[in-house]
Amino acid sequence: MEEYFLGIDVGGTNVKVGLVKADGALVSRQKFSTGELRAGGQFVEKFTRMIGSLLQQNPAVKKVGIGIPGTLSHKRRTTIDLPNLTELNGVKLHKILTQTFDGVDFFLENDAKAAALGEYHFSGQLLPDDLLFITLGTGVGGAAIIKGKLLMGGRGNGMEIGHIMTGNGRLLEDNIGKKGIVEMATAMLATYPGHSVLSNAPALNAEDVEDAARRNDPLATQVFARVGTILGEGLVSTIRLLDINTIVVGGGVSKVFEHVRPSLIEVLHRFLPPYYTDSLDIRLAVLGNNAGMVGAASLCLEGSR
Amino acid sequence: MEEYFLGIDVGGTNVKVGLVKADGALVSRQKFSTGELRAGGQFVEKFTRMIGSLLQQNPAVKKVGIGIPGTLSHKRRTTIDLPNLTELNGVKLHKILTQTFDGVDFFLENDAKAAALGEYHFSGQLLPDDLLFITLGTGVGGAAIIKGKLLMGGRGNGMEIGHIMTGNGRLLEDNIGKKGIVEMATAMLATYPGHSVLSNAPALNAEDVEDAARRNDPLATQVFARVGTILGEGLVSTIRLLDINTIVVGGGVSKVFEHVRPSLIEVLHRFLPPYYTDSLDIRLAVLGNNAGMVGAASLCLEGSR
Known part of the structure; x- marks a missing residue:
């Protein structure tokens, strides 16, 4: 079975999700309003449910990369300071996701670092x-x-x-x-x-x-x-x-x-x-508007950190 | 037999040499005039001879660290650009020393990096x-x-x-x-x-x-x-x-x-x-005036790069 990754680009306006092949090809994408996910003050819960339904739609996905607009703990387990999405400040996001979704690996990284990694691995330019x-x-x-x-x-x-x-x-x-x-x-x-x-x-x-x-x-x-x-x-x-x-x-x-x-x-x-x-x-x-999603997906290539 | 290092701090005015124990203690030091070593346009030859006589005086020394005031090749084999000691520009110094002194290991590094390493390993401050x-x-x-x-x-x-x-x-x-x-x-x-x-x-x-x-x-x-x-x-x-x-x-x-x-x-x-x-x-x-020599000696602790 071919390997697929989910690349999730968490932004202040939208959360963009790409289904990405292990060679970096973007197969499909979806967009969620960050404002809607924040509404009611339950961002983490709604974000987790969103991932749950994406994993259900894509049962081939066993690895999920997430680009975070802010700082993370050294081991990339806790999201520390997100100026435009403060609900994630100090959240043990990796633990929450790993415990909720058995058998799926999650990779968290700062969004600019993820985009750089995506460009390096998946842009097609040498x-x-x-x-x-x-x-x-x-x-x-x-x-x-x-x-x-x-x-x-x-x-x-x-x-x-x-x-x-x-x-x-x-x-x-x-x-x-x-x-x-x-x-x-x-x-x-x-x-x-x-x-x-x-x-x-x-x-x-x-x-x-x-x-x-x-x-x-x-x-x-x-x-x-x-x-x-x-x-x-x-x-x-x-x-x-x-x-x-x-x-x-x-x-x-x-x-x-x-x-x-x-x-x-x-x-x-x-x-x-x-x-x-x-x-x-x-x-x-060269990845342009897809840099966030494809970069997040590239986090699933282990050994890049 | 206790292990001793030579730490050589190559400067524009003096070449300072310290005999340093493997725990960082500076046992003795000597100073050579860089000008005299440069006189006659044979710096590399005279520098090599100087090291030869130091090794003869200190037969327990099997590792020599050298701090270089300038840039080096990626593998620290060739000295590239030394604004104040141009005789060393583009010199395969590591090869020359290794071939001249059988059984002695040489470690070359930029002088500021060597001093930092010395402070880290040998300054006594935690x-x-x-x-x-x-x-x-x-x-x-x-x-x-x-x-x-x-x-x-x-x-x-x-x-x-x-x-x-x-x-x-x-x-x-x-x-x-x-x-x-x-x-x-x-x-x-x-x-x-x-x-x-x-x-x-x-x-x-x-x-x-x-x-x-x-x-x-x-x-x-x-x-x-x-x-x-x-x-x-x-x-x-x-x-x-x-x-x-x-x-x-x-x-x-x-x-x-x-x-x-x-x-x-x-x-x-x-x-x-x-x-x-x-x-x-x-x-x-805290290493002060000895930072160059002690830092150069600390290069002999392998695995620091």
């Missing part, structure tokens, strides 16, 4: 065994794979790249998370002399700025050039600490990466010697 | 199995130990903490290496309204500023408060990436650390949540 993964969305997440295994850090929650220092004295995510991008665009608009499609926008959001950059709006492209500079500053530190120079970029920004890349590369060359830049390889993640 | 080590001197070096082993990074030369970004857009070492400290003091002196013993100094060097701070000179203590802020910014990034919150500080700055610590701790608390700061442990290295 990647080296050492890579940095960075995902830009509402926040900025990251992971490192060294010799084919996730770098966990001392207590298991390393690679919080969104919270490292950049050259303007602010943390990476405060600069180039979605809120930071809106701030940047708003500040530039205040003094922008030319025409921008954003000039008339009543209330900007990050997607507007992205859309405008995709249509080569001059102001919006400047915003993403600045994103490249700041991202570059964060990567200078990360590369110096981890000596990895394959960088895989995922998340929303990939759609406008042509505007990010030149300034990013300029900063890396400005601050790093040839030892790092000679073999620099910056590329986009 | 340290956890996960720690960050940072040494402030002419440059700024660093290392991380995770589960009792050095973090090497993807290609083996990670933890170049001196070259990560700080909040003023400059790299850590440019700010708080010896040159940076002189720059800082000079800039402050230009506008300093009060009295400082440094006001009359003809040409400042970092030791003058340190001496003045040790005597609580108000301007010099401000310099080291600023050092604490900048060091803190670098550590914010490092802690977020590696999730380690025991920090061991070595090098010259330890003598004035009372002036560094308050601003360092203030910055860590400003940027890091309680998960990191609740169990924060910042302490000084």
Whole structure:
């Protein structure tokens, strides 16, 4: 019997579930509203019941990977701190699931780490065994794979790249998370002399700025050039600490990466010697919207941590 | 027969050699002028002969650890890039020594990593199995130990903490290496309204500023408060990436650390949540001037990498 995994991507808006073959092929997917699962204050119970019905629908599944938007205990048994899903703070989720579903193995991991692992194992693009993964969305997440295994850090929650220092004295995510991008665009608009499609926008959001950059709006492209500079500053530190120079970029920004890349590369060359830049390889993640589910499923490949 | 190691600390000014017992006790030490070893352009040959005569003097030694001020190949066989000792650039040093000295094992490592390992194994202070080590001197070096082993990074030369970004857009070492400290003091002196013993100094060097701070000179203590802020910014990034919150500080700055610590701790608390700061442990290295030799000797304890 062919092996199937469930990959569950727990997000603040949706819980996405993918049925994934052991070679990484996404067979089918379902989406559940996180809000509905939270309603009534019984998230853990409803989430567990949801998994129960999924396992019933898919009796071939004996391994379930779950991507968690937050921190976990060192052994990946307890979910510790989930800023946008506090019902899971301090929950012994692994124990609950294992005791409820006999004969099924559960694998919990931080969502950015899971996405990195999915890209490494299941994206179909040939990647080296050492890579940095960075995902830009509402926040900025990251992971490192060294010799084919996730770098966990001392207590298991390393690679919080969104919270490292950049050259303007602010943390990476405060600069180039979605809120930071809106701030940047708003500040530039205040003094922008030319025409921008954003000039008339009543209330900007990050997607507007992205859309405008995709249509080569001059102001919006400047915003993403600045994103490249700041991202570059964060990567200078990360590369110096981890000596990895394959960088895989995922998340929303990939759609406008042509505007990010030149300034990013300029900063890396400005601050790093040839030892790092000679073999620099910056590329986009290819799993896109499925990265969360496929990444979670990849946790079922044991020995990756 | 009791086991003895040689620990060789290769520096730009001196090559220091310690005879070290397997429990870390430094039995005796010798110093050789790096300049003399370099004279005539035959550093590798003279260095090898020096080791030969040391081995002859100490026939009980079958393991030699060598701390290298620069980068090494992934397998620690070839010395790659030593800015202050270019004769060793691209030298297959491990092969040369192993072939010359039959029956002796050689262990090469970056000097900051060796010093961290020495502090971990041989300092006598009880340290956890996960720690960050940072040494402030002419440059700024660093290392991380995770589960009792050095973090090497993807290609083996990670933890170049001196070259990560700080909040003023400059790299850590440019700010708080010896040159940076002189720059800082000079800039402050230009506008300093009060009295400082440094006001009359003809040409400042970092030791003058340190001496003045040790005597609580108000301007010099401000310099080291600023050092604490900048060091803190670098550590914010490092802690977020590696999730380690025991920090061991070595090098010259330890003598004035009372002036560094308050601003360092203030910055860590400003940027890091309680998960990191609740169990924060910042302490000084205790091996002092012997850190290089004892650290190099600790490389002979196998299984530390």
